[in-house]
Amino acid sequence: MPDGQSARGLGELERANVERRLREFSASVDGVRTAVVASVDGFALAQSNPSTANGERLAAMTSAMLALAAAIGRELALGQLDVLMLESEGGKVLMLALKTEHAPLLLMAACDHRSVIGNVLWSAKECGRNVLAELGGP
Numbered sequence: 001m002p003d004g005q006s007a008r009g010l011g012e013l014e015r016a017n018v019e020r021r022l023r024e025f026s027a028s029v030d031g032v033r034t035a036v037v038a039s040v041d042g043f044a045l046a047q048s049n050p051s052t053a054n055g056e057r058l059a060a061m062t063s064a065m066l067a068l069a070a071a072i073g074r075e076l077a078l079g080q081l082d083v084l085m086l087e088s089e090g091g092k093v094l095m096l097a098l099k100t101e102h103a104p105l106l107l108m109a110a111c112d113h114r115s116v117i118g119n120v121l122w123s124a125k126e127c128g129r130n131v132l133a134e135l136g137g138p
Helices: 001-008 013-026 056-074 116-132
Strands: 030-041 044-047 081-088 093-098 105-112
Touching: 013 030, 013 044, 013 116, 030 056, 030 116, 044 056, 056 081, 056 093, 056 105, 081 116, 093 116, 105 116
Parallel strands: none
Antiparallel strands: 030 044, 030 105, 081 093, 093 105
């Protein structure tokens, strides 16, 4: 993840703390398989469980999907869209923009069929607040 770290400027301690927050989130919510924090330009900054998925690819896809959601929001005059949820027969994906003073960060959670998406959303927002606190944000 060197590209993402340099893009955001995450040091080793910051990355370790964000990864700890992601692991706490993944462990506390039934069905969350992996979680990734990414820069808005699609670089993985931290991942809860690197053995389950490619964080760089998930970060890039999350960036693209949230950009598409934002374009839809502008087209329909809905304002800023910050959450995107996808559901399939095998599981769910939640993508969330985390507001910062600079470019937003992105949080993606991949879940299996056991997850309750409302619980994932609430917990992901809490995780996002914890991540921002680790990075000295609001």
